[in-house]
Amino acid sequence: QVQLVQSGAEVKKPGASVKVSCKASGYTFTDHYMHWVRQAPGQGLEWMGYTNPNSGGTYYAHKFQGRVTMTMDTSTTTAYMELSRLTSDDTAIYYCVRDLNVLMKIGDRPLYYFDYWGQGILVTVSS
Amino acid sequence: EIVLTQSPATLSLSPGERATLSCRTSQSVSTYLAWYQQRPGQAPRLLIYDASTRATGIPARFSGSGSGTDFTLTITSLEPEDFAVYYCQQRINWPPWTFGQGTKVE
Numbered sequence: 001q002v003q004l005v006q007s008g009a010e011v012k013k014p015g016a017s018v019k020v021s022c023k024a025s026g027y028t029f030t031d032h033y034m035h036w037v038r039q040a041p042g043q044g045l046e047w048m049g050y051t052n053p054n055s056g057g058t059y060y061a062h063k064f065q066g067r068v069t070m071t072m073d074t075s076t077t078t079a080y081m082e083l084s085r086l087t088s089d090d091t092a093i094y095y096c097v098r099d100l101n102v103l104m105k106i107g108d109r110p111l112y113y114f115d116y117w118g119q120g121i122l123v124t125v126s127s
Numbered sequence: 128e129i130v131l132t133q134s135p136a137t138l139s140l141s142p143g144e145r146a147t148l149s150c151r152t153s154q155s156v157s158t159y160l161a162w163y164q165q166r167p168g169q170a171p172r173l174l175i176y177d178a179s180t181r182a183t184g185i186p187a188r189f190s191g192s193g194s195g196t197d198f199t200l201t202i203t204s205l206e207p208e209d210f211a212v213y214y215c216q217q218r219i220n221w222p223p224w225t226f227g228q229g230t231k232v233e
Binding site for chain 1: 170
């Protein structure tokens with residue numbers, strides 16, 4: 001079965017960076033784009049960006065551009081998200097999320113629907 | 128950025144009752160809309176995409192309808208495990224792909 005298993009909780013100081021991981025199994029890693037979505041405590045969901053598993057190409061939401069880096073390591077079927085210059089507003093649960101679409105040929109695009117989610121990683125930013 | 132407004136914020140019902148949740152978008156998203164369920168302490172789960180297509184493994188009591196700017200998620204007969212928060216999400220054209228603020232079914 002499809003599983004996305006994320007690394008453990010993190011506590012960071014303002015201005016620091018955090019890098020979280022997401023180990024995928026149960027499907028062909030290169031068949032699906034990977035997105036990241038976050039959820040501040042008691043709040044709604046916010047899409048952050050995605051990575052193409054074949055080209056490594058990325059697209060980030062405007063508010064995170066210049067501060068986020070998303071990668072996928074096909075040799076270990078692990079996705080990573082690094083967020084820098086952290087502030088208290090970045091305190092949230094971060095989810096890796098698989099795109100619904102199965103990539104059948106070069107040029108196929110994601111559907112931007114999210115069918116499998118990791119368990120989430122709580123990142124706390126506090127001085 | 129497209130804004131999604133969900134109503135009501137909270138829906139108080141009993142098991143076996145019918146739940147009707149609404150999602151309105153600030154501009155047309157055609158039928159490019161999904162619904163997710165989030166139980167307490169869990170990650171969201173995809174229920175419906177393209178406004179009315181049930182995701183794999185989702186029970187038939189969940190149905191979605193609508194197009195343009197007005198969408199509805201219906202749960203025909205609430206089971207105990209259906210008491211959760213429900214989010215809608217749009218995916219038309221350019222990012223960011225935005226979510227509604229959620230409806231809690233209690």
